[in-house]
Amino acid sequence: MNDSSKYEEPARLLKALAHPTRLCIVAGLLNDSCNVNKMKECLNLPQSTVSQQLAILRNQGIVDGVRHGTEVFYKVANEKVKDIVKVLLDDEEIVFK
Amino acid sequence: MNDSSKYEEPARLLKALAHPTRLCIVAGLLNDSCNVNKMKECLNLPQSTVSQQLAILRNQGIVDGVRHGTEVFYKVANEKVKDIVKVLLDDEEIVFK
DNA sequence: TTTTAAAAATACTATATTATAATATTATGT
DNA sequence: ACATAATATTATAATATAGTATTTTTAAAA
Numbered sequence: 001m002n003d004s005s006k007y008e009e010p011a012r013l014l015k016a017l018a019h020p021t022r023l024c025i026v027a028g029l030l031n032d033s034c035n036v037n038k039m040k041e042c043l044n045l046p047q048s049t050v051s052q053q054l055a056i057l058r059n060q061g062i063v064d065g066v067r068h069g070t071e072v073f074y075k076v077a078n079e080k081v082k083d084i085v086k087v088l089l090d091d092e093e094i095v096f097k
Numbered sequence: 098m099n100d101s102s103k104y105e106e107p108a109r110l111l112k113a114l115a116h117p118t119r120l121c122i123v124a125g126l127l128n129d130s131c132n133v134n135k136m137k138e139c140l141n142l143p144q145s146t147v148s149q150q151l152a153i154l155r156n157q158g159i160v161d162g163v164r165h166g167t168e169v170f171y172k173v174a175n176e177k178v179k180d181i182v183k184v185l186l187d188d189e190e191i192v193f194k
Numbered sequence: 195t196t197t198t199a200a201a202a203a204t205a206c207t208a209t210a211t212t213a214t215a216a217t218a219t220t221a222t223g224t
Numbered sequence: 225a226c227a228t229a230a231t232a233t234t235a236t237a238a239t240a241t242a243g244t245a246t247t248t249t250t251a252a253a254a
Contacts, residue, residue: 007117007124010185014115019212020104023111027104036231046214051232070221070230083184087177088107116242133201143244148202150242167200167251 016060017081021045022053026076026085027094029063033075034096042096113157114178118142119150123173123182124191126160130172131193139193 017023021043028034028042040050054074057063062081065072076082114120118140125131125139137147151171154160159178162169173179 005117007120011115011117011120014111014120014185018108018111018115020102020108023104023108037229047231048214048216048233049212052213055232065231067221067231070228072231080184084181087180087184088111134199144201145203145244145246146242148200149244152202153241162201164201164250167198169201 013060016056016062022057027089028096029074029076030082032095033073035071035073038096110157113153113159119154124186125193126171126173127179129192130170132168132170135193
């Protein structure tokens with residue numbers, strides 16, 4: 001039986017990843033954590049845009065952030081997502097710098 | 098440099114997968130090919146809906162179909178996608194029947 | 195060549211996503 | 225308490241996607 005309700009959760013997960021900015025964020029966090037300001041510089045996007053994309057990733061448990069003073073450092077919080085992104089991007093080294 | 102144009106193609110691929118029906122179709126085609134009518138029965142969706150979702154998957158090279166008479170048999174045409182879907186769905190056996 | 199079956203394409207409404215400016219929150223330093 | 229820096233939230237206009245009835249195409253059978 002191919003009850004499609006079974007696919008709703010995994011589809012939601014993929015959907016959260018399926019955007020160039022969000023994919024770039026996750027790829028950049030695969031190896032090192034990073035704060036929002038640095039991301040926004042690297043991505044050349046307004047802070048609000050980056051925060052919104054981070055919220056979408058957070059809502060799916062793909063990333064999570066820890067606050068250090070005024071900054072929040074994000075990391076990838078889902079191992080399955082790490083594997084998927086590595087397969088998708090051919091395991092290349094990606095870093096925010 | 099985290100130039101996000103680099104992520105546009107892979108994001109498009111994920112986006113095509115990121116829908117319960119399309120994910121279900123791809124999962125169902127992982128091991129065996131299938132024609133549209135059988136899919137539509139299994140999925141309990143109108144033929145036009147299934148064909149539209151197949152068109153989206155075809156446009157990203159995720160599936161392709163071969164015609165046998167009036168029927169078109171679809172299969173997964175992208176190895177990376179197979180790997181991603183297996184990781185995502187924990188490698189479970191899925192078949193249209 | 196007309197009919198029938200299967201699949202694809204079209205048209206169109208409803209809904210969702212995207213991007214970003216503006217505003218609010220949270221934490222720190224003065 | 226006030227100013228400032230970093231991040232989050234809200235509001236909203238533009239654009240994209242979803243679902244499906246209807247129409248068209250493709251191929252086979254009568």
